[in-house]
Amino acid sequence: MITSDPGTPLPFFVYGTLRPGEANHDLFLWGRTASEEPARLPDAALYDGPGHPYAVECPGTHVYGELVTARPDTYSELLAALDRLEEYLPGDPRSLYERVARHAVRADGTTASAWVYLAAPRVAARLRATGTLVEGGDWRSRR
Numbered sequence: 001m002i003t004s005d006p007g008t009p010l011p012f013f014v015y016g017t018l019r020p021g022e023a024n025h026d027l028f029l030w031g032r033t034a035s036e037e038p039a040r041l042p043d044a045a046l047y048d049g050p051g052h053p054y055a056v057e058c059p060g061t062h063v064y065g066e067l068v069t070a071r072p073d074t075y076s077e078l079l080a081a082l083d084r085l086e087e088y089l090p091g092d093p094r095s096l097y098e099r100v101a102r103h104a105v106r107a108d109g110t111t112a113s114a115w116v117y118l119a120a121p122r123v124a125a126r127l128r129a130t131g132t133l134v135e136g137g138d139w140r141s142r143r
Contacts, residue, residue: 013066013068015116035067040064044056044137062105
């Protein structure tokens with residue numbers, strides 16, 4: 001399932017600065033979430049931006065993060081705030097990320113459709129060619 005239709009309220013899969021304990025978590029998510037739980041994103045690799053991460057489609061690998069469910073009364077506001085943070089504008093080739101729906105895998109093995117910000121095609125191509133891969137797919141392990 002590949003879409004960026006914001007009319008579909010989905011949880012968000014976050015894997016970098018939006019994770020608990022990271023720089024943007026409290027700025028963007030505090031008070032706006034109903035739940036946050038560990039999860040992983042299959043068929044993706046993680047690259048250092050530097051300074052912030054990019055998930056890139058990559059079969060057979062995975063990225064660790066959290067599945068974040070917004071409170072219904074904050075969903076639209078949060079979606080707009082995250083689109084701005086990730087410099088995502090639908091259809092704009094200058095966007096750094098694309099917001100797409102993917103299946104995230106919870107710790108118990110069940111899956112959930114979630115919005116995830118993947119590196120836009122031009123950014124992904126550059127990262128695959130010359131980027132710094134975050135081994136193991138966990139942003140926290142880069143330190």
